[in-house]
Amino acid sequence: MRPVENYEVFTARPDRPLRHNGNVRAASPRDAAVYAHLMYDEWRWREMFVVPSKALVRVIRPE
Amino acid sequence: MSERPEGTEEIAPARSSMEEFMVEDDEALAALVNLIAVLGDNEYFLGRRVSEWADAGPLLESTAACAAITQDKLGHSRVLYPLLEELPWPNPPTSLQGEQDRRRRYSVSFLDEPFKSWSNVVAALALVGPAVNVVLESVATSKYENLAKRAQRILDEERLTSAYAEGLVRQIAYNERGRKLLQERVDELFLEMLCWFGPEGEEGIEVLKREGLVSMSNEEMRQTYLSRVVPLLKEARVEVPVEWDEREQRWEYGDLPWNEWNQLQRRLQRPKKSA
DSSP states (O other): OOOOEEEEEEEEOTTSOOEEEEEEEESSHHHHHHHHHHHSOSSOOSEEEEEEGGGOOOOSOOO | OOOOOTTOTTTSOOGGGSOOOOOSOHHHHHHHHHHHHHHHHHHHHHHHHHHTTTTOOSSHHHHHHHHHHHHHHHHHHHHHTHHHHHSSOSSOOOOOSSTTSOSSOOSOGGGSSOOSSHHHHHHIIIIIHHHHHHHHHHHTTOSSHHHHHHHHHHHHHHHHHHHHHHHHHHHHTTSHHHHHHHHHHHHHHHHHHHHHTOSTTOHHHHHHHHTTSOSSOHHHHHHHHHHHHHHHHHHTTOOOSOEEETTTTEEEOOOOOGGGEETTTTEEOOOOOOO
């Protein structure tokens, strides 16, 4: 199977700040965007982003 | 009782208050009814067949997305079917809620039976979906406004489905086994989809074009379709019997099996499989 990687999904509702909503696995950023759009469709979002999990720099780790 | 809550008339006019859409030419009206039945049935059976695999995709994500796509397809058929009753045509094809509701089907024969493999899902979404979309584009500026508006709304939703289908093709063709399975399904379906737009200069489509009900001839639709699907198939190393003619600036596809073509139901007549 085509290798997949993790993407974090960020969404914002109208008049609300951006928040982390979940994640998807996908073989390309385009696929990740499609999966996120179809899976996290509980609101009519103002904004939605997918970010490769490996691109996130952890600044503070949980205790 | 005919009373409606005050103020709702403007938002949702009663059926009786709608002006009936008139087409002077009977041939155009017959072709329009047929076109809507064909669009509705292909959306319905595509949704139905894909739904049968909505719990079995290769990834949780592609499975969940598959379920969402299914809902869209069945929803599209439900917004198209009511137009059949709206047109002034006696005994139009009935809407489908279940697949046995009507004996005559206006969908491609590839969708007749439940799919045996995920490769059928991929081939159907990659080849049937884009064909339906090309026809919807052709009616998106139709003089028949109720059809044009619905086509525009469906096409808006289809952008996501198209991207999903492209991802599925790349995914399945990534390894040789998957590519071979997809090649087999494409071999079964591709000629039927080329026929689906009808023979060049077909009277039904010509009359619809003359009346401003569609914007493309059937050859324009077929060429548009090929420009959409062939590059992706080639990228996935799936072979199809078409070539781009640089001099003529068109896709050449050789002879099509018109002797097996059912013009009314827009499908290839395939021999019934024995039980």
